[in-house]
Amino acid sequence: MNDALIQAENLYCAYRNGAEQIAVLRGLSLELRRGEAVAVIGPSGSGKSTLLNLLNGLLLPDSGMLRVFGRAHSDLTDSDWAELRRTRIATLFQDGNLIPTLTVSRNIVFRAGLAGLETHEGEVLLARLGIAEVAHRYPDQLSGGQRQRAALACAFAMQPELILADEPTGSLDYTTAQRVAPLFFDAIRERALGALIVTHNPELAQRCDRILELREGALHLWDSALSS
Ligand SMILES: Nc1ncnc2c1ncn2[C@@H]1O[C@H](COP(=O)(O)OP(=O)(O)O)[C@@H](O)[C@H]1O
Ligand SMILES: [Mg+2]
Known part of the structure; x- marks a missing residue:
């Protein structure tokens, strides 16, 4: 069995604004295996x-090879990607991804339901993340840090195989980040998830199997000796 969750080779991706073209990724390669956690800094x-x-199919590369779960991006339709995002790939966006008209508990039930799950471990997750008391609040009644932790609980409730996280502790104050980082990481390890974590939090980055730096459009193994 091929246990690579992501295989990317020589990816190029540019944004176009009229005549202007911003080349962002220029020959990026990456491999992520099941049970492996990789931090991306930059x-x-x-x-x-x-x-x-x-990696979650919301953007398409201009060129290069991308495979997720062994399937080439050129063979994946929009509805294939939607299915993957519903059931196998959890993305934690920088600005949170809670539905504003549902309480935290209902957000979790909804997210698990979309993934086809009838049971979920929402209460346990909320308790472990230290926000059990906000289960019945709506997202706009939460602090930034509580909202970010509620979004983490939603992501785990769908029981994904791959988690893509954009600064998952970015809105947390230092003390809360110190407490939440290991919990986030334990949840990844317990479930043997593949994880790509964009983070500036050393607590999170140092627990990963590798730290990669995104520089000049490509990923480079980060060498702390070079940066200090
Ligand atoms: N929708 C967009 N249209 C045009 N340029 C964009 C768009 N999104 C991002 N960019 C530009 O692409 C570059 C990379 O952005 P981004 O991926 O958000 O960087 P990071 O997450 O590392 O801060 C930046 O120069 C940004 O201004
Ligand atoms: Mg960003």
């Missing part, structure tokens, strides 16, 4: 969010 504007959106 300065603002280097293309980290763009990369995540290519």
Whole structure:
């Protein structure tokens, strides 16, 4: 069995604004296997969010080879991608992804239901993330950090195989981030998920199997010795 969740080779991706073209990814390659967690770091504007959106099918590469779960992107239709996002790939966007008209609990039930699951471990997840008391609140009644943790609970409730996270602890204050980072990581390890985590949080990055830096449109193994 091929246990590669993501295989990307020589990906190019540019945004076009009229005549202007912004080349963001320029020959990016990446492999992520089942049970492996990889941190992606890189300065603002280097293309980290763009990369995540290519990997969940919200953007298409201009050229290069991308396979997810062993399937080539050129063979995946929009509805195939939608199905993957519903059932196998959880994306944690930077600005959270809760439905504003549902309470936190109902968001979790809804998310699990979309993935075809009848049971979910929402209450346990919320308790572990330290936000059991907000289960019956609506997203706009939460602080930024509570909203981010509720979005984490929703992502795990769908029991994904691959998690793509864009700064999952970015809105947390330092103390809460220190507490949530290991919980987030334990949940990934317990479930043997593949995870690609864009983060500047050293607690999270150091727990990953590899740290890659996105620089000049491609990923490079990060060498802390070079950066200090
Ligand atoms: N929809 C878009 N249209 C045009 N340019 C964009 C768009 N989204 C992002 N960009 C540009 O692409 C580059 C990479 O953006 P992004 O992937 O969001 O970087 P990061 O997440 O690393 O901060 C930036 O220069 C940004 O301004
Ligand atoms: Mg970003």
